[in-house]
Amino acid sequence: MKKTITAFLGLLLFIGSGLVAAQQPDPAQRVTFEPMSTIHVAPGKATPVQFIFRVKPGLHINSNKPSAPELIPTVLHFSLPGDVVIGRVVYPPGQITSFPFDPTQKLSVYSGDVAIKARVVAPGSAAIGTYTIHANLRYQACDNNACYPPKTLPVTFNVSVGSSGHRAPRARPTRTSPHIHSN
Amino acid sequence: MKRSVIFVVAVVLVITALLMIGKYMSRNSGGNSTVAAVFQPASEGPKKGDPAPDFTLKTLEGKPLQLSSLHGKAVMVNFWATWCEPCKIETPWLVELQKKYGDQGFQVLGVAMDDAGEKAIGEFAHKMQMNYPVLLGTEKVADQYGGVEGLPTNYFLDRSGKVIGVERGLVSESVLVDNIVAALGNPAGSNSKSSTASAQ
Numbered sequence: 001m002k003k004t005i006t007a008f009l010g011l012l013l014f015i016g017s018g019l020v021a022a023q024q025p026d027p028a029q030r031v032t033f034e035p036m037s038t039i040h041v042a043p044g045k046a047t048p049v050q051f052i053f054r055v056k057p058g059l060h061i062n063s064n065k066p067s068a069p070e071l072i073p074t075v076l077h078f079s080l081p082g083d084v085v086i087g088r089v090v091y092p093p094g095q096i097t098s099f100p101f102d103p104t105q106k107l108s109v110y111s112g113d114v115a116i117k118a119r120v121v122a123p124g125s126a127a128i129g130t131y132t133i134h135a136n137l138r139y140q141a142c143d144n145n146a147c148y149p150p151k152t153l154p155v156t157f158n159v160s161v162g163s164s165g166h167r168a169p170r171a172r173p174t175r176t177s178p179h180i181h182s183n
Numbered sequence: 184m185k186r187s188v189i190f191v192v193a194v195v196l197v198i199t200a201l202l203m204i205g206k207y208m209s210r211n212s213g214g215n216s217t218v219a220a221v222f223q224p225a226s227e228g229p230k231k232g233d234p235a236p237d238f239t240l241k242t243l244e245g246k247p248l249q250l251s252s253l254h255g256k257a258v259m260v261n262f263w264a265t266w267c268e269p270c271k272i273e274t275p276w277l278v279e280l281q282k283k284y285g286d287q288g289f290q291v292l293g294v295a296m297d298d299a300g301e302k303a304i305g306e307f308a309h310k311m312q313m314n315y316p317v318l319l320g321t322e323k324v325a326d327q328y329g330g331v332e333g334l335p336t337n338y339f340l341d342r343s344g345k346v347i348g349v350e351r352g353l354v355s356e357s358v359l360v361d362n363i364v365a366a367l368g369n370p371a372g373s374n375s376k377s378s379t380a381s382a383q
Contacts, residue, residue: 102271
């Protein structure tokens with residue numbers, strides 16, 4: 001019995017350390033995602049949502065509409081299950097800023113907290129349940145004298161489709177967006 | 184019965200502790216990281232006095248170019264990308280420096296570190312009137328040079344192929360000139376007028 005318990009606890013520690021490692025943000029990421037609570041939406045209705053991204057201090061990323069064609073825009077891509085739709089994504093306007101490396105040039109950038117707005121829509125035919133949505137933020141960061149390779153930040157959030165936007169019944173299985181495994 | 188209760192409590196405690204540790208560590212390594220931590224290259228790469236790692240890369244014209252074939256010249260290996268604004272500031276300086284010091288045996292090598300594709304890189308090089316070879320960079324070569332996380336990154340090699348200076352990020356044109364003069368003046372790579380390897 002003792003051996004079994006020791007082995008089981010060892011296994012738990014092994015799995016747990018994996019969990020701890022999995023929770024570590026990628027140190028190469030220069031933007032982090034503020035975790036959000038489950039979004040509740042009723043079938044046939046839309047819920048406005050705000051995705052908050054945090055650019056590390058001292059860095060900036062290009063806005064969604066950068067000032068030159070060769071600059072890489074910040075874009076949030078969604079992988080959606082059929083029963084949830086994301087309405088038009090609204091990016092904040094860029095901060096028009098010049099940097100020490102070229103005070104004469106104005107660049108359209110984001111720094112600090114970046115709020116990207118969208119509407120989560122559940123069609124009238126949407127099945128009641130909780131959906132895990134996967135998205136990717138594509139961005140390219142710079143500081144005052146260097147730029148870093150473009151990165152993709154994976155983002156996950158839950159949408160609960162229920163009557164009148166209330167919590168969906170627990171009995172329903174969780175669905176995930178296509179091609180990506182849920183966490 | 185008592186044993187199983189202790190067992191369940193132990194399991195719950197272990198899981199809770201692991202989750203709390205994970206959350207704590209996640210918070211500490213998240214948005215509050217300092218920029219200084221961001222600047223650290225993935226690895227050191229060659230240091231001053233080290234022989235520059237040799238590589239062969241394809242030029243925009245499709246021909247291979249081997250770094251060691253330039254022994255006898257002072258070489259500036261310039262890692263850049265089309266999406267890098269500071270690189271765009273630096274490039275006209277490099278064009279001028281190539282013109283000014285080329286006769287003395289100075290050679291700029293522009294290593295493009297982006298996936299924009301040959302066509303886009305070629306158009307950019309044409310637009311910027313780059314008068315030096317533009318090579319299509321690879322991860323392997325970047326790894327040889329410490330990962331080259333931040334751009335521009337410049338390595339200055341003397342005529343024997345030894346690294347005499349490293350500059351990470353945009354620096355003033357005069358700093359580049361100091362490195363070039365040092366690289367040109369040291370045929371054997373010794374007694375170099377040292378340039379500060381600024382790890383910014």
